[in-house]
Amino acid sequence: MTTNKTGKRGLGRGLSALMADVQIEPAPEKGEEPRAKADQTVALDLLEPNPDQPRRQFSDEALEELANSIREKGVIQPLIVRPSKRSEGRYEIVAGERRWRASQIAQRHEVPVLVRELDDIEVLEIAIIENIQRADLNAVEEAMGYRQLMDRFGHTQDKLAAALGKSRSHIANLLRLLQLPDDVLDHIRQGRLSAGHARALITTDDPGLLARKVIKGQLSVRETEKLAKQAGAEKRAPRQPKPREKDADTRALEQDLSANLGMTVTIDHAPDGSGRLVVAYRSLDDLDTLCATLSAAR
Template sequence: MAKATRKQALGRGLSALLKDPENDIQSASDQNADKVVGSIVELDLESITVNPFQPRSNFDDESLNELADSIRQLGLIQPITVRKLGFNSYQLVSGERRYRASKKIGLKQIPAYIRIANDQESLEMALVENIQRQDLDPVEIALSYQRLIDDIGLTQEKLSERVGKKRSTITNYLRLLRLDPIIQTGMRDGFISMGHGRSLVNVDSREDQISIYERIIGENLSVRETESLVRNYHHPGEKVQKGSTSKKAGIPDFAAEGMEALREYLDTDVKLAVTKDGKGRISIPFKNAADFIKLKKRITGA
């Protein structure tokens, strides 16, 4: 909660900066532009106009009401993107459903990313730098990847090269955005791990996702148990056993969940062997000297 509060406070501070007519930011080269590029800013809804060239013209009322209810309960998880037209004047670039739903429930302000003149390179640098931070949760990383695709126009292949991650790793993060907002919030707040989320994303129905999510929380299910639960969802009859181990690999749940985190962090196929008495060995492969140096930096920080 403190983390979210700090972000909101920062957004309000930037909002005040943008409302100062003596320091109006119009270009990426202007003073304080670096504080805005890549950051979330709280904007007044009345200062934003919709894009007249928006390709979507029909918005389903039922789904819009569902989104409005979600925003009312959880807040807006994914900020909208706008471009600056003039002093305290913005035009919607993406997120019109979020914008309409926010207006529907009477919100006065909305979190937004602001595009300003000639900020393409600055925005890309800010996003890539943001992704390299170690305190981001999986959903924040996924949103940053999605922004690089949507706002910069990178393909997943180009994105992979730019951030130094395997394409499969990027795909796994992006898939998390298919989860129900309640589950995304639970992941951001630390109630479930990315491993849980990767299992839940294989369930198409949002309602069923929530049902399984509530069981994970209520029964404190591990990632392995969640995977078993999802398999049972697709193939009824398979039992979920608490404290189970992988018969194929002989790896206990505590280690399996930890390995998932290690593989994501090191971005390599880490191997694990565990003996019957609980002792184990971790093996980290590398391709060449450069790969070894990269791994060393991630592990030691130097």
């Protein structure tokens, strides 16, 4: 096949144009046409995965489900490929590696493809976009995909929201999760915490500790928000100053005065030499006795 190289595709077209190639949509209803027309079909053994594919793990169960669908309906959405740099006559998969793997399980011999001339940067961008669109991504993987698109390609949250069909608040909330420490992010990856639980912990002093409490107690999102609020209130509450250790002379003087008066006497010294003496009486009779003692001492 001769590939048209006149209109170079990729970043110059903008994110929305790239999205047109990688939209992942459900299979069309009977009688409907697939969203994109394939340029041609290519044998499975002439396709090779992208070595820089950000996604490294593919669920065996999900691949088997996709393979069953392919056995029944075929590959509805064409794979996006580019001519291989390593082998003449072969193609590198840009988007659609899951469909390629599932087609092998389904024992298909060839798949429909769209051939595109893309450079390495464009290939990486499309791979990230495709992964973001996958429904089985966890919140951390999705957030990291957004962060890559923003850091590496200069896309804004508004631009991503418009092109990906997401709300700006959805993208912003997911990006905030990346502020959490690695142990909390791992809880999200493993499904022990939801994104809602994790968002409540972002502004706390020790999100790792609170995350373990949430998991152990199987708290709801609302209960987690309450726990985070309580932790913040405890932080803001003024702490009582730690009492200074009294020296032996002061303690001896307290004991002597207490024994002479028959009442409890405490002495508190301040660093500047000032202080206070407190006499605790148990009844009005004790108060009369104290007043008489003090009057007699004048």
